[in-house]
Amino acid sequence: MSMPKFLLRRTLQGIFVIWGVVTVLFVLRAVSPGDPATLMLGEGANQELIQQVRAEEGLNDPIFVQYADYITDLVTGDLGYSWRSNREVEAMVIERIPATLELSIAATIVAISIAVPMGVISATRREQLSDYGATLFSLLGISTPNFWLGLMLILVLGVWVGIFPTGRRAVGFGEALMTLVGTGSPGELLTWLEYIALPALTLGTYFTALITRLTRSGMIDELGKPYVKATQAKGLPLVLTRYKHVLRNTMIPIITVLGLQMGTLMGGAVITETVFNWPGLGQRFVDALGIRDWPLMQGIILFVAISFVVINIVVDALYTYLDPQVSVE
C-alpha cells in the first residue's frame, strides 16, 4: 500500500474512532445522574427557569434528536459553552494546552535522556551491578503512583533539601521566552526550569522506567541476532554496531509503545497537575469533573482523543521510516 493511501485509510479509521468517543461521551452524559439544566444554572435556580432552560437547550426533545443536534454541533466545530463560566469551551481548552504540552514534552525529554543510556548500559553489562541497579530502578518506577512520587519529591527536594520551589509556578514557558527575546534576560527561563523540574520528573518517571525496560530487552534481543555477529565478523567497530543498528532497531517497538501510552501520559498529567497545581488541561478536567461541567469535560476528552489518534498515525508513519523493511500495512 502506498503512503498516501495508508494515511487516508488511517485518517478514516481515526474519524471513526473520534465518532465513537463522541458517542460514548453522549451516552455517559445522558445516563449520568443530575439534571443538566439544574447543573447549568447552579445555585438558587427556580423551577420555572429550569424548565425554560430545558426547553431552550432541547433537553425535552427525544434522545435521538438530541444526539443528532449534538453531532451537528460538533461537526460544525461548536463545542458549546461551559455550564459554569459560560465561556466557549474551545477557548478554555486551547488556553490550557501550552502548560500541559510543556509538561508532557519535558517529561518525555527527561524519560528518554535517562532511560535510553540506562537501558543500553543495562543490556550490554548484563548481570552486573549497573544492570541490577537499572532493573531495580525501573521496577520502582513502574510501581510508584505518580501522585505519591510527586509529594515525596516535594518533601525531599523541595522542603528538606530545598533546591526546588514547591508553590504554584511563577511563570509559563511562553512568557519566559518572551522575556528572553525581549530583554535578553534568561532569568525567567531559569525560574521556569526550576518550577517544571519536579513535575517533569514526576510525570516522566513511569516512562523512564518503561523505556529502560524496553530498551534493555530490545537491545538484548537485537544483540543476539545473526546480523550483529555478522557485522562484528566484518570488523565493524562494536560501538557503531551497538548504537547505530541495534539501537535503531530497538527504537521501533519503543516508539509504538510510546504512542499507545499517550493515554497514560494524559492520565499522569491529570494527577501531576493536581499535585503541583500546574495550570494545564488535566487540572481543568478535574475542576470540571468536580462541578460536573459536561461541555468542558467533553471538550477536553475530545481534544485528548484527537491527539491520541493523530499521534498514533504519526507513529505508524515513523515506523515505516525507521524500519524500511516494514512496508505500510
Add this chain to the structure above:
Amino acid sequence: MISDRVKSNLQYAFWESFLPKLGMILLVTIVLMAVFAPLIATHDPTRTGHFNEDGAQYPPLGFEYTSEIATGGEIVEITVESTNEHILGTNKIGQDVFSRFVYGARVSLLVGIFGVVLALIIGVPFGLIAGYYGGHIDDGLMRMADIMLAFPSLVLALALIGVFGQQPIRVPDPIVKAGLAEGMPETIPIPGAVIIVVALVTWVWFARVARGEALSLRNAEYVKAARSFGTSNRTILFKHVLPNSLTPIIVLATIQIAVIILTEASLAYLGFSGTTLSWGFEIKQGQSVLRTRPWVAMVPGIGIVLSVISVNLLGDWFRDALDPNIEGGERGG
C-alpha cells in the same frame, strides 16, 4: 489448561531467580495482612480522636515534631512526642496510621482482584468470539477497542465514576463476626463502583489478547478435527480454544492487577474512591500536612509501592517463564 512444560518452566524460573521469590513473599505478606487485618491492626482504623493532651496528633515511634496551637488568642509552639500506643503515629483526625495501613491493603487487593476478574469476564469471551468467528464481529470488536484506547483510562474512569456514583457496598467482616477480633469495624467497605469502572477501562486489553489467541487457534489442527466431528462452536471455544489461550491471559491479568491497584489509588487520591479506608485517600489527607507531619502521606504510599512491586514481580516471573507476546495495559497512576 496449564501444561506440564509450563509448570516446569515456572518452577525453574522461580527457584533460579531471586526476584520472583521476593515478589511472592511480599504478596503473601500483603494478602495475609489484608485477610487478617482485624487481628493485626492495633486500633479501629476508623476511630478518630487519638491525640495527646495538647490535642496534637502523634508522630511515629522515635520521632517528635513541633506544632502550633491557638490558646486564648495566642499561638504557641509545642513539642509533640511519640507514644508506644501508636507505632506509626496518628493522622490529622487522630486515627491510628498503622491500623489504616493494614486495612488499606484490603481495598487495594479487593479492587485489584475483583476488577481483573470482572474485566476477564467481559473481555475474554468477547475476544474469543471475535477471534474465532472473525468477520464483522471481529471488525466491530477491533474498532471498539480502538475507541476505548483513545480515552486515557484514568480520565475515562473519572467520567464513569460520575455516572455510577461512589457509594461502597458494605459486607460483614467474617473475622469480627466470628468474634475473633474486638473493637474493629464490623463491615468491610467494597468500592463496587470503582471495581466496575476499572473493569470497564481494562477489559479491552483482555479482549485483544483473547482475540489474538483465538485467531491463531482457529485453524489449529485439533480445532479443525473437533469441527469435523461436528462439535458445536461453543464447545470448541470453551473446551479447546479457551484453555489454550490461558497462558497469555494469566500473564496479562497479573500485570493488570498492578495497573488497577494504581488506578484505584489515583481515583482515591482525587477523591473518587467511595471509601476512606484506602491508601490513596490517606495520601490525599496527608498532603495538606506534608511539610510538618510527613508520615501521614508516606506510610500509605509505601503500602501501594510494595503491593504493586510484588504483583509486578510475579508478572515478570510469569512472562519470563511463559514468554507470551502481549502488549501491556495502560497505567492509571
Add this chain to the structure above:
Amino acid sequence: MQDWRSVKRRKVLKATLGTSATMGLAALAGCTGDDDGDGTEDSDDTGDDGTGDSDDTGDDGTGDSDDTGDDNMSDLDEITITLSQFPDTQDPLDHITGDYFDVFDHIYEPLFDFEPGEGIFSRVVTDWEAQGDGTTHLTIPDDVSFHNGDTLTAEDIAWTINRTVDPDMGVASPIGAFGLGSIQGAEAVDETTVSVEYSAAPGLAEFEFGNYARAMNRQWAIDNFDAENEAIAGSSPDVFNGTGPYEVVDFTSGEEIVLEAFDDYWGEEPPFDRVTFNADKQSSGRAASLEAGETDLTINILPEDVATINNASGVEVRQVTSFRTVFCPMKNTVEPYDSQEFRQAINYAVDNEAIVQNVLSGFGEPVGQPVAPGINGYAPDIEPYEQDVGMAESLVSESGYGGVEITLTAPQGRYLNDANVAQTAADMIDQLENVSCEANIVEFPVVSDENSFGLDPDDIVHPFFMIGWGTITGDADYGTQGFFTNPDGNNTPVFRDDELEQAILDSQQMQDPEERTQQLQQVMQLAHEKAPWLYLHVQESIYGVNEQIQWEPREDETVYIWDMSA
C-alpha cells in the same frame, strides 16, 4: 452562599456615623484631610490598632503615606495576593464566592461601604433615603467613570440591580437569590437617582443592597456581551469594566489576573500600583509561595501551615475570629431528621470543643446557635451542646430511630480542615450504640447544591451535610432567614418549622432595634432547642501576610486592598 462577604468598611466614617448616612461623596473626599485627626482613633475596637492613621483606611495613600515613617515600603508598589479559588467566571454577578469577591470588588467596587455590626456608609452612593413606600432613593455623583471612560449613570445601577435579582435576565445570579432576597427591582428616577424597591423593612433591605449593590456599565455589557441574555465571558482584560480603584491589565484564565490603579478613579488613589491575584487550592502551596516571596498575602491558611510561615522571614501570620459558622443542616422532611429528639441527640453526640481543640488546633470557637458572637441577635446565654453520649443514646431511643444508619456529606478544602472535622463528627456519632454514621467527602459544589435544593424529599440527596456560613451583614437575620423561612416561595429553606419561621418573620417587621435584637435572640433560643443543625464552631480565619503590608483581617473575611498600606 458559603462565602457571604462583600464590601468594605471605612473606619473614618465611624466617627461621622452620628451625622447620618447622608454624608456625601464630597464630605467623604474632604474627609481624607481630617480623618487622621478625628476618625480612626475611635475604631480600634475592631482590632485594627497598630499604626493608627495609616493603617487600614487606605485613604492616606494619596500623598501622606510617605511620611508615616515606614522604612521599607518603597519596594512595595506591586503586590501579589494568592487566593484558594481562582474565579471561574468573568461575570461579577455570576457567583457568590468570597474568593471571587476579593478580586471583583476591586474592579466592580461596592456602592456602599459596609462595616459589620455598624451598618452601611457612603461610597459611590453619596446619599440614600427611604421613601416610606417600600422604596429607597439612592443618589450618586455625576463624575464617576468606568474603566472604559464612560460615565456612571443611575441607569447603570438600576440595570445592574435588576440583572442581579431577575433570574431571567443575563444570569441567574446567586447574589440575587441569596444576597438580595428582599429586593424586587430598581429604576432610574433621573441621571443621578436610583429608586430601589423591596419587600422587607427598610433596615433589612439596606443591609442587603448595602452589601451587594454593584455597578456595571449597561451599554457596554449589552453591546459587547449580550449581557441581558447571558453571562459575560471571555479571556481578555476587556471583559472587565467597573468603576473600582483598579482596572484589569492582564488576565490569564484560571491562573492570574493583574490589576493596575485606575487613573481616573473618583476616590483616593489605592495603596499599590499593581496587584496580581492568583490561586492555589492547597494551603501548604500558598504558604510555600509566601515563604518563597512569590506572594504577599494569602488566605485560608491551615493551622498546620502556621509554622511554615512563622519560620520564614519577612512574613507573618495574622488571624481573626470570623463571622463564619460551620454547621451541618439536617433536612427535616427526611427520616430520621424529622425527629427533634434525634436531631438533639446528634448535637449531644458530638464534642465540638474537642473538634476545635484537636482538629482545628484551637483555631475556632464552639457554638450552639446559628450565628457567631458579635453578630446582632447572638444570644450569649446559649451554651454549645455539651457532649453527653448517654443522653444522646436515650434521645435516639425516644425518637424511635434506634439502629439507623446515616451519612454526613462534607466538602474538602473549603473550610478550615472541613473534611477532617466532618470525619471526626461522623465518628463521634458512630460511637453511639444505636446509630451508625459515616462521612462522605465530596467536592464543594455538591453540598452547595444540596443547600439550595430545598426540602422536597425527591430532590434531597444528602439530607445531612456540612456547610459554612459567614453572616457578613453582622445581623442574625442574614444567618437564619435563608435557612428557615420561605416567605414568597423563592427561597429554598433547608429546614421548616412554623414557630421558628414565624419568629424570624416577626423580627423582620420590627422597627425598634432593641426589640428586634431581643426577638432575634429568641430566634436563637428556638434554633438551639429545635436543633435544625448540628452546631459546630465559628472558625478562625488565618492569613499569611508580608510584614511590610499593614492590614488587619476582617471578621467578614473580605480582603480589600484599600484597607492596606505599605
